[in-house]
Structure formats: structure tokens, C-alpha cells
Amino acid sequence: MKLRQWSTVGLVAVATVATLNTVPATASRPYDPTTQSLATLGLRHGLHVGTAVNMDALNDASDPQYRRLASSEFASVTAENVMKWESLEPTRGTYNWAPADQFVEFAKRNRQSVRGHVLVWHNQLPAWLTSGVADGSISKQELRELLRKHITTVVNRYKGKIWQWDVVNEAVSDPWDTPSTLHYKGFWAQNLGPGYIADAFRWARAADPKALLFYNDYNIEAFGSGNPADDKTQFVYDMTKSLRAQGVPIDGVGSQGHLGTQYGNFDTLQVTAALKKFAGLGVATAFTEVDVRSQLTEGVQAGNAEEINPRLQASAANFSVLMKACLAVRSCLSYTVWGFSDNHSWVPGWFDDPPEGLATIYDENYQPKRAYQELKSDLIFAGPPYVLPRIAPRPRR
Numbered sequence: 001m002k003l004r005q006w007s008t009v010g011l012v013a014v015a016t017v018a019t020l021n022t023v024p025a026t027a028s029r030p031y032d033p034t035t036q037s038l039a040t041l042g043l044r045h046g047l048h049v050g051t052a053v054n055m056d057a058l059n060d061a062s063d064p065q066y067r068r069l070a071s072s073e074f075a076s077v078t079a080e081n082v083m084k085w086e087s088l089e090p091t092r093g094t095y096n097w098a099p100a101d102q103f104v105e106f107a108k109r110n111r112q113s114v115r116g117h118v119l120v121w122h123n124q125l126p127a128w129l130t131s132g133v134a135d136g137s138i139s140k141q142e143l144r145e146l147l148r149k150h151i152t153t154v155v156n157r158y159k160g161k162i163w164q165w166d167v168v169n170e171a172v173s174d175p176w177d178t179p180s181t182l183h184y185k186g187f188w189a190q191n192l193g194p195g196y197i198a199d200a201f202r203w204a205r206a207a208d209p210k211a212l213l214f215y216n217d218y219n220i221e222a223f224g225s226g227n228p229a230d231d232k233t234q235f236v237y238d239m240t241k242s243l244r245a246q247g248v249p250i251d252g253v254g255s256q257g258h259l260g261t262q263y264g265n266f267d268t269l270q271v272t273a274a275l276k277k278f279a280g281l282g283v284a285t286a287f288t289e290v291d292v293r294s295q296l297t298e299g300v301q302a303g304n305a306e307e308i309n310p311r312l313q314a315s316a317a318n319f320s321v322l323m324k325a326c327l328a329v330r331s332c333l334s335y336t337v338w339g340f341s342d343n344h345s346w347v348p349g350w351f352d353d354p355p356e357g358l359a360t361i362y363d364e365n366y367q368p369k370r371a372y373q374e375l376k377s378d379l380i381f382a383g384p385p386y387v388l389p390r391i392a393p394r395p396r397r
């Protein structure tokens with residue numbers, strides 16, 4: 001009797017193990033999620049974990065690890081620079097498509113989705129355009145037409161190959177700007193007025209009926225005071241709501257996710273609440289440029305572990321907050337890091353007083369950091385009932 005009971009339990013146990021092991025493991029190799037890429041683990045939830053790609057690094061034959069990780073670890077890619085206007089049309093009327101074409105080809109070869117970045121931004125514009133406007137040789141009317149032509153030409157060229165386009169980037173000021181009341185800032189708002197935003201989405205839609213069209217900005221991870229005069233998230237929320245109400249074809253809002261461990265930042269529930277509120281407008285969301293930098297104190301630079309450890313741990317925690325929030329909201333479609341290794345990160349070149357760095361998920365020698373492992377475990381330990389497959393909106397007409 002006793003023996004039979006045990007053998008039944010034993011049989012059930014064997015059967016259970018066998019079932020658990022059937023998919024996707026083989027008999028000789030049980031399934032071990034920790035050996036899977038971020039891409040594979042994310043796609044279990046329909047979530048695309050992506051990276052920005054630096055084409056110089058990708059083409060550097062002496063740096064094969066970069067290409068290996070860029071192609072194997074991520075399900076989606078964003079061009080860090082080569083799809084920006086100054087790169088595409090350095091001389092008026094003469095397009096330099098080769099690097100962007102090469103980037104799109106790379107993604108195709110690796111079966112990666114592409115986030116197109118970026119159609120309209122006030123930075124990295126060609127000098128002929130900004131100086132032409134400054135000296136009056138390009139009129140406001142001509143500028144609007146140039147923008148229409150730029151969007152139409154670029155979207156057309158990559159039609160059918162782009163999953164999400166960052167149509168308009170960083171259109172809103174920050175509280176530290178003058179005036180401090182949040183407003184539409186930069187070259188395009190100054191020259192064309194804020195109406196360029198709706199125009200840009202309509203022009204992009206006319207050129208590609210299927211791409212998801214995003215507004216993209218930083219410091220919109222969570223709501224603040226709720227007053228659009230000083231709460232950038234609220235400002236962008238109100239803007240999105242109003243664009244939707246006017247029938248402008250905006251499908252998503254991208255939250256860049258450039259964080260620093262020296263700041264207060266957010267907890268998972270605050271970020272989840274913000275994503276849910278945007279979802280309430282019927283738009284998709286995405287984290288589009290995540291990195292979490294730290295100040296490189298003298299101690300950090302000297303290799304002092306007591307100073308380095310808390311930074312690496314805080315960085316990992318912040319990467320994880322954004323990932324968990326994204327997983328929790330079904331309309332959060334992708335989570336893109338802005339470069340994956342510290343040797344190819346924009347941070348050290350940008351923040352030098354005080355110097356900052358340690359912002360990515362791999363160190364300078366391509367060793368995964370705690371941040372990488374935390375992202376991985378967030379993806380492994382997520383599932384029903386709180387984490388469900390993604391739901392993408394239909395591109396709006």
C-alpha cells in the first residue's frame with residue numbers, strides 16, 4: 001500500500017518533470033531561462049527588448065563583441081545617429097542613405113524590429129538648414145515644405161521596414177529652461193509654431209499607413225504635480241490627448257528613460273501608473289532610450305568598491321523599475337536601452353562636469369552587470385496574472 005502510494009507520487013512527479021521539460025527543452029538539455037537572451041525572454045511576453053546601435057562600433061572589425069551582442073541579445077534596434085537629418089542629408093538635396101540602409105539591413109538579417117529615430121528634432125539638423133533659416137535665405141513657408149519633404153522621403157524609403165517611428169522628439173521644454181513654465185521649445189516651434197507636431201504625424205502617416213507613430217521625450221517616466229506648467233509628463237499627456245481629439249494619427253508615446261543614480265527617481269508603481277494613464281488615451285507606450293548613469297567620483301575612478309557597488313546596484317534597480325512597470329502594462333510594447341556597453345555610451349562624452357558614466361547594462365569589457373541580470377530576472381519571473389502578452393494598437397488613420 002505504502003509502496004503503491006509512493007510509486008503513484010513518483011509517476012506523477014516524473015510525468016510533471018517530463019511535461020515541464022517538453023517545451024522548449026530537449027531531453028538532453030533541460031530548459032534554463034538564465035541562458036536565454038533578453039530578446040527571447042522579452043518575446044515570451046510579446047515585449048521587444050531593444051538597443052540603440054552605433055554604426056561605427058558595429059563596423060569596427062577589432063570589436064567583434066559589439067556586433068555579436070547587438071545581433072543576438074536584442075529583439076529590436078534603433079539607429080543611435082544615422083537616421084537623423086544631418087546624417088541623411090548633409091548637403092541640401094544630396095542624400096547619404098548608405099549608413100541607414102546598412103543599419104536596416106543589419107536588423108533584417110537578424111530578424112529584429114526597427115524603431116525609426118528620428119524624423120523631427122531640433123538637434124542634429126544639417127547646417128545648411130539651420131543657417132539658411134538664420135540668415136533668412138530659407139523662408140518659414142519653405143521650411144515647412146522642407147520638413148514635409150524630409151518626412152515623406154525618409155518614411156517612404158523605409159516603408160514596411162519600420163515598426164515604430166519616433167516622429168517628433170523632445171518638443172517640450174524643461175523646468176530649468178527660460179521661461180520655466182513648460183512650453184513648446186526649440187527650432188521647430190520657434191520657426192513654425194507648435195502646429196508642426198500635428199503636421200509631422202499626418203505627413204508620416206500619409207507616407208506609411210502601417211508604422212506605429214510615436215512622440216518621444218525624456219523626463220516623462222512618472223507624473224509629478226499634475227500641473228502642466230511644471231509637470232512635463234502632464235504636459236505631454238495633455239498634448240497627446242489633444243492630438244488624439246483632433247484626429248492626429250499618433251499611436252504611441254515613448255518615454256526615453258535617461259535616469260541617474262544621483263536623483264530621487266521613481267518606484268515601480270509610480271511608473272506603472274503613468275504608463276496606465278497613457279494607455280487610457282488609447283496610445284501604446286515604450287521605453288525608448290533607457291540608461292542609468294552615475295557620477296564618477298575620484299573614488300569610483302580609482303576603483304574604490306565602496307563607491308562603485310552602490311552605484312551599480314542603484315543603476316540595476318532603476319533599470320528594473322522601468323522594466324517591471326513596462327511588463328505590468330500591456331500596451332508597453334518595447335524596452336530599448338540607449339547603448340548596451342559602457343565603452344559605447346553617449347554619457348561620458350556628454351556629462352563631464354562632474355564626469356558621469358557606468359550607465360549601461362554591460363561594462364567596458366562586455367561583461368554583464370547587475371543591471372543586465374536584473375532585467376533578465378524581471379523577464380523570467382513575470383507572467384500571469386499580472387504580466388500578460390502585449391496588445392499593440394492598430395495604426396491610426
Ligand code: 9MR
Nearest residue numbers: 080081117118123124169256289346350
Ligand atoms: O546618443 C546620441 C549621441 O551619440 C549624439 O551625439 C547626441 C546628439 O545630441 O544624441 C544622442 O542621442 C540622443 C537621442 O537621439 C535623443 N534623446 C537623447 C539622446 C542622448 O542625448
